[in-house]
Amino acid sequence: MTNDTESSSGGIDPSTPDEFGLVQAWWGDGKGKTTAALGMGFRAAGHGYRVHLLQFMKGGANSVEDARGEYAAIDALPTFTYETTGEYGWHGFADGSDDDQHAARAKAALARARDAADEGYHMLILDEVLYAANRGLVEPEAVREFVASKPDGLELVLTGGHRRPEYVADLADLVTHVEKERHPIEDGQGARKGTEY
Numbered sequence: 094m095t096n097d098t099e100s101s102s103g104g105i106d107p108s109t110p111d112e113f114g115l116v117q118a119w120w121g122d123g124k125g126k127t128t129a130a131l132g133m134g135f136r137a138a139g140h141g142y143r144v145h146l147l148q149f150m151k152g153g154a155n156s157v158e159d160a161r162g163e164y165a166a167i168d169a170l171p172t173f174t175y176e177t178t179g180e181y182g183w184h185g186f187a188d189g190s191d192d193d194q195h196a197a198r199a200k201a202a203l204a205r206a207r208d209a210a211d212e213g214y215h216m217l218i219l220d221e222v223l224y225a226a227n228r229g230l231v232e233p234e235a236v237r238e239f240v241a242s243k244p245d246g247l248e249l250v251l252t253g254g255h256r257r258p259e260y261v262a263d264l265a266d267l268v269t270h271v272e273k274e275r276h277p278i279e280d281g282q283g284a285r286k287g288t289e290y
Contacts, residue, residue, distance in 0.1 A: 110142060113215055113248040116240055118258055120223050121271035124289075126252040129269075130218045131163050133250060138173040142215035145174050149202050149221040149253070150195060150230070152177025162287060178202035192230065199230035207239060216248040224253030226260065233260035240264045 117133075119126040134144040146167065167173045178198050206219055226233040236251075237260045243249050251261065262268050 110137075110140070110215060110246075110248075113142075114246045115248055115266040116243070116261070116264055117248075117250045117267040117269070118223065118261055118265040119250070119252045119269045119271060120254045120256070120258055121269075121273070122255045123271035123273040124276060125271050127220050129271075130220060130250045130252050134173060134216060134218055135166070135170070137216045137248070138170045141172060143172045143213060144216045144218070145209050145212075145214045146176075146218045146220060147202060147206055147209060148175070148177045148179065149199050149219065149225040150179045151221060152179040176205070178205070192228075195225075195228075196230040199225040203231050203235060203239065210239075210243050210247055210249075214247065216250065217243075218250040219252070221253035222251050223258045223261075224255075226258065227254040227256050233258070237261050237264065 117130075119129055131146070134146060138144045164175060167175050178201065179195075202225075203222070206217065206222075209217055222231070222236060225231050226236045236258075240249065240251070240261050241264060251258070251265075257268075257270070
């Protein structure tokens with residue numbers, strides 16, 4: 094295998110993909126929403142398309158987010174970029190900050206998403222934006238307005254939340270419910286390097 098895009102692809106045309114422009118919403122209590130979105134991002138970047146991952150409520154110093162394997166993989170791809178907007182760790186679990194702090198960061202992230210939508214990306218992944226809206230950190234109606242006003246050719250991927258995002262479900266071309274049947278965390282298994290981060 095080679096990581097040389099020119100030789101492995103037979104010549105990639107990084108022009109705008111004709112069939113991009115759909116809205117995807119991935120929600121549910123099961124593992125794999127972010128993973129699925131990242132997989133699409135890697136696939137699109139492999140074709141030379143510009144992809145940006147904007148993570149709500151994830152990131153920050155001294156957290157597992159600093160050591161995520163996907164960041165190293167993204168850094169190796171010239172057309173895939175990312176940014177995190179969390180203060181410390183994962184909201185609602187180990188971060189120690191309050192909802193007002195998280196709400197301010199989530200609102201700033203949604204404003205950043207509006208800018209990113211106009212920066213020429215082919216795919217924009219808003220990871221955990223649905224969770225942020227479900228938790229009231231951003232207004233669901235603000236997310237809906239963003240989705241409704243996105244550029245036509247931009248593939249928009251929204252993830253997060255354990256409740257169906259009624260506020261955007263009718264605007265989405267693909268709605269996937271990821272349902273948990275069993276998870277090792279219930280037996281005390283912590284997050285594992287290489288599978289969860």
